[in-house]
Amino acid sequence: MSDIEIAQANEATEMKPITEIGAMVGLSADDLELYGKSKAKLTLAALKRLRQQPQGKLVLVTSINPTPAGEGKSTVTIGLGDALRLRGQNAVIALREPSLGPVMGMKGGATGGGYAQVVPMEDINLHFTGDMHALTTAVDTLAALIDNHLQQGNALNIDPRRILWRRVLDINDRALRHVTIGLGGVTSGVPRETEFDITVASELMAILCLAEDLADLKARIARIVIGYTYDRTPVTVADLGVTGAIAMLLRDAIKPNLVQTLAHTPTLIHGGPFANIAHGCNSILATRTALALGDIAITEAGFGADLGGEKFMDITAPALGKTPDVVVIVATVRALKYNGGQKLATLTEENRPALQAGFGNLKRHIHNMKRYGVPVVVAINEFATDTEAELNDLISLCEAAGATAVRANVWGEGGHGGLALADAVSTALQQPADFTPLYDNAAAPKAKIETIVQQIYGGRDVVYDHKAELALKTIAKNGWDQLPICMAKTQYSFSDDAKALGAPSDFTIHVRDVVPRLGAGFLVVMTGSVLTMPGLPKQPAALNMDVSDDGVISGLF
């Protein structure tokens, strides 16, 4: 059966009312705002109350660099939660919300797989509770207000060539990457060049995911730098006078969403910045809620540990006020063999040398995560074509690298396939974690970037385009250089070259631009050719999607 078939069979017969799922972790019906029978948002009052409760332990799930062979990070996260519950632990999961753009393009769905899924999968993958749409609307309303300010006399003296704020859509639409707007004469705006990003790349998504509450959300929105005046003074949302309106549009989007796994594990799904172009973690409100409701909270960071993992440690954890007690790194034999040079088409064949060669990728991630002072467990997400010899090799390699490695088959068996992983995580949770941050925010931006490149990526040095050098000067002039760094980099490699698999070293990172994001509270460092608006493939997943006359959806997977 396909993922959607497994999900739909379950949704029809097994899914519990979301009020029952809430009751499992002490939430009353009044704490929940229902969206249908199986989705709910937590009320602002409930969130406020939960701030006072003691926090559980925190497990961060991250992975090796992703490959076309698939790693199954969400699947393992969900399966681990289910397995811990089977062991009698009060585990609660926190995940990111799928972005519709990739769902319609390549991905088809982002809610786990097999018997380790969150449901209702169709709703979560499509419009869910409207958070992504509220963000799109808020971002684009702000953009319209900026262009209207130009149109109506430009009292703030904004330089149309120096506007940083871009429009977004939650759609993979490459034709909107570079556009000219405001054409058609005096009544139709001021002509200028601009770009559309995908919604998850917007600073407003980062802000939603880092905000403590509505008050913090408003304060962060007020600080957003939307561009510069003709004399290079930063212009903020507060200057435009529309902080309240933009925050108002996010009044409901800020509340985390509660759903369940196929095995009824309570799961918060909230916020979804991509880790290649943004900070890649679900909202601190979601993870904090999981920490308050569960004795063990399992939270997922996007893409590989070089991106989502690093950013969780250096950006999210300080905002959350809590560092991980254990890090789980998801790896597959297939993906490591691909990293070791085996072709995609032959990955079903045993190839121990390729595994050995590709292990360098996992080894560096293990080293990096251990560097933060947190115990590391490797979850080997099993595929039917993995051989026992390969699996045993991988376990030995991990142990030699100082990490426990455990096989898990949660795709095929749900939580029952993750019991060994759950036990390994429980054991690791007994070990002391002694968190050590990677860099000091007081350091200069170039020093912080170099630290990430050398200590996490394994690179040699960094070169800056002229545009990036100018941006760094502006950042220094405005006193923004003590902000943490959010790297925008390809997810496929430690380097900024998507084709450099495995564990490349001695490479140079090319910085094209550095964008100040005062609301999010970090500097986005654009490297290589990373795109902030994806495109659709030749055969988009949309071609296979359908809905029956009775409303049954097919073609998500």
Place this chain on the structure above:
Amino acid sequence: MSDIEIAQANEATEMKPITEIGAMVGLSADDLELYGKSKAKLTLAALKRLRQQPQGKLVLVTSINPTPAGEGKSTVTIGLGDALRLRGQNAVIALREPSLGPVMGMKGGATGGGYAQVVPMEDINLHFTGDMHALTTAVDTLAALIDNHLQQGNALNIDPRRILWRRVLDINDRALRHVTIGLGGVTSGVPRETEFDITVASELMAILCLAEDLADLKARIARIVIGYTYDRTPVTVADLGVTGAIAMLLRDAIKPNLVQTLAHTPTLIHGGPFANIAHGCNSILATRTALALGDIAITEAGFGADLGGEKFMDITAPALGKTPDVVVIVATVRALKYNGGQKLATLTEENRPALQAGFGNLKRHIHNMKRYGVPVVVAINEFATDTEAELNDLISLCEAAGATAVRANVWGEGGHGGLALADAVSTALQQPADFTPLYDNAAAPKAKIETIVQQIYGGRDVVYDHKAELALKTIAKNGWDQLPICMAKTQYSFSDDAKALGAPSDFTIHVRDVVPRLGAGFLVVMTGSVLTMPGLPKQPAALNMDVSDDGVISGLF
């Protein structure tokens, strides 16, 4: 107290659970999909069952041409429903969904006013149940799939200069009226000129409002003509192979939303095409649901009776399979005096000659609606500054024009202020209606347009730009000329000149373009300088909006 203050005082203490409102009209908890405690969608199963139930009587609420003085059509619609319930009638209301663009721009809110409001007003005016966002996403996903088709080799041979399908946002964003996209080199799309519309102007909104069910929705989406090939063959969504994906994105949006008035009258709010640039009526699923649940269904059409009224009669009613039993035309003394030449600033002063002069506007609307063979009642929406002499003049003028006229003060008194109107409507419902359509669809497009211009607008003739002539040739060549007509015209005047108030005659209507909308099943006739993407004013309503740290919204009105 302001509208939002009245609404919020009520929402906190008086609003009933939406399941109770549903139960009043025979809906079980299983018939409803809750969105919070006070909003719900009807399930597809419930909609199917209601198709078999007998239908109540239908009251269509329309109005004079709108003015800056305000008419209060939604307010009267809501107050009439509440008043009929006070009289013991089982009345159910059907309204359009507010568009967020105008809410953030000029309007501030579109849920009635005073003591005749629908609640929760903040939710309905902002994201509501996500229908508008689902439409925006579906429209823009289709656009991205079209541009991706060009990018990936253009197998269908689509002419990039002849693409009809436009992107949309539910935002007043004049800077997106004319844009060039696909710039930036080979990987970023095929460069071309295009335009963004506001979501409510999209054909997909019209389709959602005219579809009988999901099967009909899919059939209509499949028929949409997105553009032409280089050899001028129409290209449809079916040709692109993405009918299922686009329909899937609207699986929930097609279900009507149930809310309540301040007085707990069940109200369906669903779909919201503007009547100036689209057909202007709420969905036939909403009105049909109101007809099945109520003995009297009150449905509202957009802007003046020349636009929303005419389109209800000639486009919506045939799709609905039901014509109105009574038409209510909303008018105010203020707005008629404005139509009669009195300045906005002095409308609080008595001016019987201006009223007499401006009455011509209402008189023509009365004549037009009576022409369809349906009894007409004029609802005079009272303002405190109206004098008794003016009100009595207006009643006499209406009676001389063959329509009962009744004073209503539902803004100040809710349903209690609309009892006389309710009684007049009940009396009119006893009269026989003998519906006569305005034109025969078999007539040529120019003949149908001329009929509307002469018989409804009171104009003399029609002139066609070269582009419109070419479009009509294409329409004839493809055999689309038997479709009904959807006029796109300024709402402020019977003519295509927004400044020609009152009852202009002997004018010429200028047709710029005729756009075939095969999915909606009509031809859109673009007249004068009507815009399909509004702009923001110098001081947008957004400047006054806010949300408190506890989530209380202010600045909607």
